[in-house]
Amino acid sequence: MRRYRSKKNEQLAASSQLFIGEVSxxxxxIERLVGNYARQYRWNDLTDVMIDIPKLTLTFFTFKDRSFVVPKANHEGWYKLLHAIPEGYPSFDIKAIHNHLSQMTACKVCGGMAVYERVCRACETPVFSGDRQKARLYYTQKQLEYFAQHAGLAYIDLFADPLDGFSKSPDFEILVTEEEVHAFRAQENLT
Known part of the structure; x- marks a missing residue:
């Protein structure tokens, strides 16, 4: 979860933050988190797609010999988009993507099969290294933060699918209760 030093910095960051909107x-x-920006792209209007897995970027090429890059770093929904790219683009390496996705493991915070290089790509939580007791405390706190941040005002769905198009691990263990999340929200003034 990102924290900002001031409301102005938070608003500035939100105005430049892009996310993947509807994918079909x-x-x-591609939309802006704040403001009135939305750009629609049709698969038929693209001539090629390239992926750079180490950098987690997608490069799209159009018929007008233009390209645009969609980095994971500032595009929420990047993996949702990755899952939806149709086959048939000459440079789109589907085997590399399947290999990349198969290396991901379950996150103990959001439950997504999204941990790659010791960071969850859905909720951005780093994997904890340490003894079991400290790990349980760490993941309990992180689940409180995660569910409080992504909860509706009246109902908290502890069983919702994780963000960004990841499947949920069948072995996901929820360490918090809905009541604990509501209490945490009240304590942190998130209501």
Whole structure:
């Protein structure tokens, strides 16, 4: 979870933050978190797609010999988009993507099969290294923060799918209760 030093910095960061909006068999949209920006792209209007797995970037090429890069770093929904790219683009290495996704393990915070290089790519939580007791305390606190941040005002769905298009681990263990999340929200003034 990102923390900002002031409300102004938080608003500035949100105004530049992009996210992947709707993704369908027709195409996808890129939208700005704050403001009135949305750009729609159709799969048929793209000539090629390249992925750079070490950098976690997607490069899209259009018929007008233009390209645009979608880095994971500032695009929420990046993996949702990655899952939806249709086959058939000459440079799109589907085997590399399957290999990348198969290396991911379960996150103990959001439950997504999204941990790669010791960081969850859905909730951005680092994997804890240490003894079991400290790990349990760490993951309990992180689950409180995660569910409090992603909860509706009245109902907290502890069983919701994780963000960004990841599947949920069947072995996911929820360490907090809905009541604990509500209490944490009240304590942190998140209501």
């Amino acid at each position: 068999s027709e195409g996808f949209t």
